Amino acid sequence: MSEGQFKLPMVDNHQSDSCCAGKEGAFDYRNAAEESWVTGQIETAVGPVYRIATILDYRDLLGSFKARWGVGRMGYTVPPGLYAAGNPGQRSPVLVSANYKLSFDSLRRELSGLDLWILVIDTKGINVWCAAGKGTFGTEEVIRMVSATRLPELLSNKTLIMPQLSAPGVTSFEVRRSCGFKVIFGPVRAADISAFLKVGNRADPVMRRTHFGLLDRVVLTPVELTALVKPLAYFTLFLFLLNLASVILAGDIIQPAFLIRQSFSDLVPFLIALLVGAVFVPALLPFIPGRALSWKGLVLGLVWAGIYRGLPGLEAGLLETASYFLIIPAITAFLSMNFTGSTTYTSLSGVVKEMKIALPLIMTAAGLGLIALTLSYFV
Amino acid sequence: MKFRYLKNVVTLKLDQGKCNGCGICTEVCPQQVFTLEGKVSSIADRDACLECGACARNCAPGAISVRAGVGCAYAVLMDMYNIKSRCCGDDCGCSLDGIQC
Numbered sequence: 193m194s195e196g197q198f199k200l201p202m203v204d205n206h207q208s209d210s211c212c213a214g215k216e217g218a219f220d221y222r223n224a225a226e227e228s229w230v231t232g233q234i235e236t237a238v239g240p241v242y243r244i245a246t247i248l249d250y251r252d253l254l255g256s257f258k259a260r261w262g263v264g265r266m267g268y269t270v271p272p273g274l275y276a277a278g279n280p281g282q283r284s285p286v287l288v289s290a291n292y293k294l295s296f297d298s299l300r301r302e303l304s305g306l307d308l309w310i311l312v313i314d315t316k317g318i319n320v321w322c323a324a325g326k327g328t329f330g331t332e333e334v335i336r337m338v339s340a341t342r343l344p345e346l347l348s349n350k351t352l353i354m355p356q357l358s359a360p361g362v363t364s365f366e367v368r369r370s371c372g373f374k375v376i377f378g379p380v381r382a383a384d385i386s387a388f389l390k391v392g393n394r395a396d397p398v399m400r401r402t403h404f405g406l407l408d409r410v411v412l413t414p415v416e417l418t419a420l421v422k423p424l425a426y427f428t429l430f431l432f433l434l435n436l437a438s439v440i441l442a443g444d445i446i447q448p449a450f451l452i453r454q455s456f457s458d459l460v461p462f463l464i465a466l467l468v469g470a471v472f473v474p475a476l477l478p479f480i481p482g483r484a485l486s487w488k489g490l491v492l493g494l495v496w497a498g499i500y501r502g503l504p505g506l507e508a509g510l511l512e513t514a515s516y517f518l519i520i521p522a523i524t525a526f527l528s529m530n531f532t533g534s535t536t537y538t539s540l541s542g543v544v545k546e547m548k549i550a551l552p553l554i555m556t557a558a559g560l561g562l563i564a565l566t567l568s569y570f571v
Numbered sequence: 572m573k574f575r576y577l578k579n580v581v582t583l584k585l586d587q588g589k590c591n592g593c594g595i596c597t598e599v600c601p602q603q604v605f606t607l608e609g610k611v612s613s614i615a616d617r618d619a620c621l622e623c624g625a626c627a628r629n630c631a632p633g634a635i636s637v638r639a640g641v642g643c644a645y646a647v648l649m650d651m652y653n654i655k656s657r658c659c660g661d662d663c664g665c666s667l668d669g670i671q672c
Contacts, residue, residue: 325639356599359599359623359628360623360628361628362629363628363629364595377598402602477574478574483575483578484577532642533642535574536601536621537573537575537602537619537621539576539577539580539581539621539642540638540639540640541581541582542581542642543642543643543644543647546577546644547644547648
């Protein structure tokens, strides 16, 4: 965009005479002009407002891909402020969004052909659900942004449509009391926004439900995997040292290439255990028996340990076998338990109960397994 | 398909005497825990509750109470060892990215 300098409604010290009593904090809306997804601006009673593209381009897709893998995920933000889709007027709906770019994009791409406002509030670059849980997508921030963008002057329609999953952080009757805007909780998914608006802001029961389909679960796994690189490196080093020590104790000649090859070969069952816990369990979640996530991990871990031990040509004594059946399920149970943070249906009380039972067992199994593994190199 | 978590663990409580029948709880709950029977809300599927706290926060007469929190093992673990929770902040998978607008 190269419209040059213009006065923006959001960043000056304008004393709003609106009913909103919230403080007008400064926010960095001006930079939005540089964004690839801003296609122009429209003139309004409160000054120019940026219009956004409703079709994602390669930059958005690349950005999403990187964020999924944890690259620059925390800085993947949208400048908070008011935006326009299409040609909204004073009676057009206002959708409220988090300023995590992934959240914003999932909303943006559903807005083709619609005329409405989007109020992006500052959730510190965190998605709706997590921000609502932490209170950053909260009542006060909504009130602050309504005031800061001078929405009451712009609109005759005093209604805000929130994503339903912001409800843990937004008290609808408080928003109304303090700035006169009625809060309507929209559908859970951005994909249903158009249908929701069409029938006069009504969500049917399906729109009100979280879905947690295969794709929803699998897209969450890369971030889990990236967190495992470091522990994996340490474990590989541990196996290398065991191999080295066993060669030295046996009085053999040290051949680095052999030691490295042997260490990576020893790593295989545990490496795959990481994949089982972090990818297979989430993917197969509804098909694995049991309710507790750590239990589901344990089941698949035992299956993998059994398969590995049964591989033709594998030489494994009692100690190796014990180490497989102890360490692998410990890894998979732990990683599966960690997936509770990504699910849409686990409660805090449930997680605490599950951890009280699972964690001591996991630690014990891992400890005994490591002892067995270590001994197996020297016996 | 509805996923089921552990039975009989959640802290959700509803005082039907205080309910004004507004029905906001049936709207904000992502798990369809509540139903409106006549002019009073009731808990239809208690074990489906994920303790997000949306209902209690939006219940004007204060008929609902729940110990709200994030059902995330990583966060609980960090809490247990008194490490400042970075859940949803830095590198934990706590995301739900893209499931919501």
